[in-house]
Amino acid sequence: MLVVLSLCVCPAAAQQLEPRAYSPNPIGANFTGVTYTYQTGDVVFDASLPFSNVTANINSTAFSYIRTFGLFGRSASAGLVLPYAWGHVQGDVQEEFRQIHRSGLADMWLRSSVNLLGGPALTPAEFAKQKPSTTLGFSLFVVAPTGQYDPSKLINIGSNRWSFKPELGFTQPMGHWMFEVYTGVWFFTTNNDFFGGQTRTQEPIGTVQAHVSYTFRPRLWVAADYTYYWGGRSTVNGVLNADLLANSRFGLTLAVPITRGQSIKFAWSKGASTRIGADFSTYAVAYQFLWFDRK
Numbered sequence: 001m002l003v004v005l006s007l008c009v010c011p012a013a014a015q016q017l018e019p020r021a022y023s024p025n026p027i028g029a030n031f032t033g034v035t036y037t038y039q040t041g042d043v044v045f046d047a048s049l050p051f052s053n054v055t056a057n058i059n060s061t062a063f064s065y066i067r068t069f070g071l072f073g074r075s076a077s078a079g080l081v082l083p084y085a086w087g088h089v090q091g092d093v094q095e096e097f098r099q100i101h102r103s104g105l106a107d108m109w110l111r112s113s114v115n116l117l118g119g120p121a122l123t124p125a126e127f128a129k130q131k132p133s134t135t136l137g138f139s140l141f142v143v144a145p146t147g148q149y150d151p152s153k154l155i156n157i158g159s160n161r162w163s164f165k166p167e168l169g170f171t172q173p174m175g176h177w178m179f180e181v182y183t184g185v186w187f188f189t190t191n192n193d194f195f196g197g198q199t200r201t202q203e204p205i206g207t208v209q210a211h212v213s214y215t216f217r218p219r220l221w222v223a224a225d226y227t228y229y230w231g232g233r234s235t236v237n238g239v240l241n242a243d244l245l246a247n248s249r250f251g252l253t254l255a256v257p258i259t260r261g262q263s264i265k266f267a268w269s270k271g272a273s274t275r276i277g278a279d280f281s282t283y284a285v286a287y288q289f290l291w292f293d294r295k
Helices: 002-009 124-129
Strands: 029-044 051-071 074-093 096-105 108-117 135-144 163-174 177-188 191-194 198-202 205-217 220-231 234-236 245-259 262-273 277-292
Touching (some): 029 074
Antiparallel strands (some): 029 051, 074 108, 163 177, 191 198, 205 220, 220 245, 262 277
16 A cells, blocks of 8 residues: 555656657657656645655756658658656655655657648648648557666665556647646556565556647647546555545646747646545656757
């Protein structure tokens, strides 16, 4: 049952809020960037557990690279994210105050996507002439167990398991407005070396994201974001835990161009309702650099 604490150091992947993740791009585009994220807030437990007043302050820095290409005539992309996290967790365990600090590499993220409807594979020159249209995309997220992990410790940065999320993303542009809905499911492999040599499994987590954004001019836009995620009940050595998720978050995202190939994105989100798990306020700033392949 103590496994809920691990949500503090490695924030739940289901909490993602990523507007314009399925927006088409010309082929041969390369995106690289760095993101700093600060998360602070409470951790909500089942009332029967001996934990109270648990709070966390988590920092992370992530380096990313994404490349676009054509796949069977459709626009596609592949990328990776390499994160590093550090933070502080404190709270009462059976009326005794405890606190802990962790710092190290977090699990690596991999993502591949392809547009199934709309979003044909176009060169930059062709793309500039293309009018935005309805798109339906498919993506696969993979989280690899590369993060810092010690089975003798209850709180870890890494998860010591693989995670996979197939997702569909629908995008509908309407003038300066864009409406998006994504739905996916996280699947998890078994952690066979959980705290003290135990075995931990977790049921799938369903996710839905919705975004409404407005473009002031190319690459300058603002979005209102929402996500709901549910499921994910876990077992330790076959014993079912009372950690069923049914949580939601809302937030705002602002993208601002700096130069032709550079931009900055600011994001904020907060828990709207939290049944179990991390109820964090999140602040993030990301720098991105874009360049195209030379011909």
